[in-house]
Amino acid sequence: MQSNRDRRPLAFGVVLLALGLFLLLGRDSPSAARAALAGAALALGGGALLRWLKPMPARGPAIDAPLGHRFTGTRENPRADFEVAFATALRGYDKRQVDELVGLGQNALATDVPTQRRVVRTQLDTARAALPIALRGYDIAEVDAYLERLSAALGGEDPG
Numbered sequence: 001m002q003s004n005r006d007r008r009p010l011a012f013g014v015v016l017l018a019l020g021l022f023l024l025l026g027r028d029s030p031s032a033a034r035a036a037l038a039g040a041a042l043a044l045g046g047g048a049l050l051r052w053l054k055p056m057p058a059r060g061p062a063i064d065a066p067l068g069h070r071f072t073g074t075r076e077n078p079r080a081d082f083e084v085a086f087a088t089a090l091r092g093y094d095k096r097q098v099d100e101l102v103g104l105g106q107n108a109l110a111t112d113v114p115t116q117r118r119v120v121r122t123q124l125d126t127a128r129a130a131l132p133i134a135l136r137g138y139d140i141a142e143v144d145a146y147l148e149r150l151s152a153a154l155g156g157e158d159p160g
Contacts, residue, residue, distance in 0.1 A: 010052045016045025084146055092137030101127055105150040114156075121154035 020041030023034055030038060084102065088095075101124060108120035128147050133140075 007052075009048050013045045013048030013052060016041045016048065018045075020045060086138035086142050086146070088136055089139040091133055091135060092139050093131045093143050094134040094137055097127075097131060098138050098143055101131075101147065102150070105147070105154060108154060109150070117154045117156075121151050124151050124154065 020038045020043075023038035023041065024030060026034075086098070104120055105124050108117050111117065124147060128144075128151075131143070
């Protein structure tokens with residue numbers, strides 16, 4: 001397995017570990033300063049080595065996107081007109097709760113079970129009325145318009 005990673009941090013960590021061991025296991029018994037220096041070298045070398053050995057995340061379109069987890073097309077969506085990326089406002093709806101509602105609605109929209117869609121539509125309409133306002137949340141008008149379209153689609157109505 002070939003790695004394209006830079007090996008300089010690995011070499012630096014190995015050199016620090018060797019220096020720490022040399023200082024600690026020298027001929028004569030180490031003084032307090034020498035023992036402290038050896039401990040610091042061992043700790044820094046071990047940390048550098050562990051950071052280099054930590055697996056790197058796979059790079060792909062979902063990870064390369066700077067927006068993170070905001071339903072920007074990382075999942076295959078059965079209804080492309082329901083993909084969304086809300087703008088952030090100074091005061092808006094709580095992002096976590098909106099993301100949960102949107103995910104719930106999109107998952108129900110992907111199924112062909114009418115009873116599940118009706119149940120999720122009821123949950124969506126109930127939760128939509130009580131969405132909390134938060135600093136740096138999703139734009140209220142965008143979220144309201146989107147959730148209204150999603151609710152209409154779940155009810156079998158024309159979301160236009």
